[in-house]
Amino acid sequence: MASADPIWHPSPNFGARRDGLQPHLIVLHYTAMESAEAALQRLCDPAFEVSAHYLIGGDGRLWQMVAEDHRAWHAGQGEWAGLSDINSRSIGIELDNRGDHPFSEPQMCVLETLMAQIMTRWTIPATGVIGHSDMAPGRKWDPGPRFDWQRLATLGLARPNGQPLAAPAATPEALRKAAQACGFTAEVDDATLLQAVRLRYRPWACGPLCGEDVAPLLS
Numbered sequence: 246m247a248s249a250d251p252i253w254h255p256s257p258n259f260g261a262r263r264d265g266l267q268p269h270l271i272v273l274h275y276t277a278m279e280s281a282e283a284a285l286q287r288l289c290d291p292a293f294e295v296s297a298h299y300l301i302g303g304d305g306r307l308w309q310m311v312a313e314d315h316r317a318w319h320a321g322q323g324e325w326a327g328l329s330d331i332n333s334r335s336i337g338i339e340l341d342n343r344g345d346h347p348f349s350e351p352q353m354c355v356l357e358t359l360m361a362q363i364m365t366r367w368t369i370p371a372t373g374v375i376g377h378s379d380m381a382p383g384r385k386w387d388p389g390p391r392f393d394w395q396r397l398a399t400l401g402l403a404r405p406n407g408q409p410l411a412a413p414a415a416t417p418e419a420l421r422k423a424a425q426a427c428g429f430t431a432e433v434d435d436a437t438l439l440q441a442v443r444l445r446y447r448p449w450a451c452g453p454l455c456g457e458d459v460a461p462l463l464s
Contacts, residue, residue: 249307249355249358249359249362250307251299251307251308251309251359252306252307252308252309253308253309254285254289254308254309254310255289255310255311256288256289256296256310256311256317257289257291258288258289258290258291258293258294258295258296258311258317258318259296259311259312259315259316259317259318260315260316260318261315261316262314262315262316262333263316263330263333264333266330266333266334267314267367268313268334268335268336268363268367268369269334269335269367269368269369269373270325270331270334270335270336270369270373270374270375271335271336271337271338271360271363271364271369271373271374271375272319272320272331272335272336272337272338272375272376272377272380273338273340273356273374273375273376273377273387273388273392274297274319274337274338274339274340274376274377274387274388275339275340275341275342275343275344275387275388275389275392276300276339276340276341276342276343277342277343277344277387278341278343279343280341281300281301281302281303281304281306281308281341284300284339284341285300285308285310288300288310288339289310294318295318295319296310296311296317296318296319296337297310297311297317297319297337297338297339298310298311298312298313298317298319298336298337298338299336299337299338299339299359300338300339300340300341301338301339301340301341301352301355301356301359302341302352303341303342303348303349303351303352304349304351304352305349305351305352305354305355307355307359313336313363313366313367316332316333317332317336317337318332319332319335319337319339319377320332320335320337320377320380320381321381321384321385322381322384323380323381323382323384323385323431324380324430324431325375325379325380325428325429325430325431326428326430327430331380336363336367338356338359338360340352340356340388340392342388342389342391344386344387344388344389344390344391345389345391346391347391347393348388348391348392348393353393353396357397357400357402360374360397360402361402364402371398371401371402371403371404371405372404372427372428374397374402374403374404375428376388376392376394376444376445378441378444378445379428379429379441379445380428380431381431382429382431382433382437382438382440382441383433383437383440383441386444389444389448390444390448390449391448394445394446404427406446406460406461407460407461407462407463407464408460408463409460409463412456412460413456413459413460413463414456414459415454415455415456415458415459416454417435417454419459420435420438420439420442420454420458420459420462421435421438423459423462423463424438424441424442424462426462427462429441429442435454439454439458442458442461442462443458446458446461446462447461
């Protein structure tokens with residue numbers, strides 16, 4: 246695995262984790278900016294009131310802006326597995342990408358090394374690795390359709406796709422039940438939920454709901 250020794254570049258945009266909470270989630274983002282340097286400046290500017298714990302450039306450079314035991318301001322409103330205040334429950338990793346092109350090999354290698362270290366330090370399971378779009382469906386789209394979730398799942402760094410024995414029912418009710426069991430509990434309409442599930446598991450899919458949309462959620 247690639248080295249994951251971060252460059253310390255502190256951001257003033259952080260606080261204490263609320264109610265004594267410790268991270269049990271990792272939230273992945275893309276920066277949607279023109280460069281890693283521009284994103285770093287934004288994440289460390291008190292005027293914008295946003296931050297993350299880590300930023301990984303397309304060339305594999307790694308910056309740390311907030312200590313892991315502090316609450317970075319990266320997730321915003323949303324929920325996962327029935328829980329809110331995701332900032333207090335997570336570690337946020339920003340990836341230098343506009344969301345319209347593949348994530349580079351150096352970037353992915355550093356991400357994998359960093360995630361493995363974080364998951365070991367905080368005993369975070371693969372099911373605790375989510376995208377910003379997972380906990381804020383309809384509001385956020387990152388890390389987007391070009392992110393290789395299957396690659397992380399193969400390494401045990403993200404939840405693998407389910408492999409049901411029989412074809413699942415292709416109904417909104419079946420999708421919602423399966424999605425909620427996996428953590429998609431934000432209150433959104435059926436179309437937005439389908440969009441969020443597809444972003445995570447079937448970003449190439451289009452058209453009406455089908456059994457293949459439900460299948461990845463079933464263990």
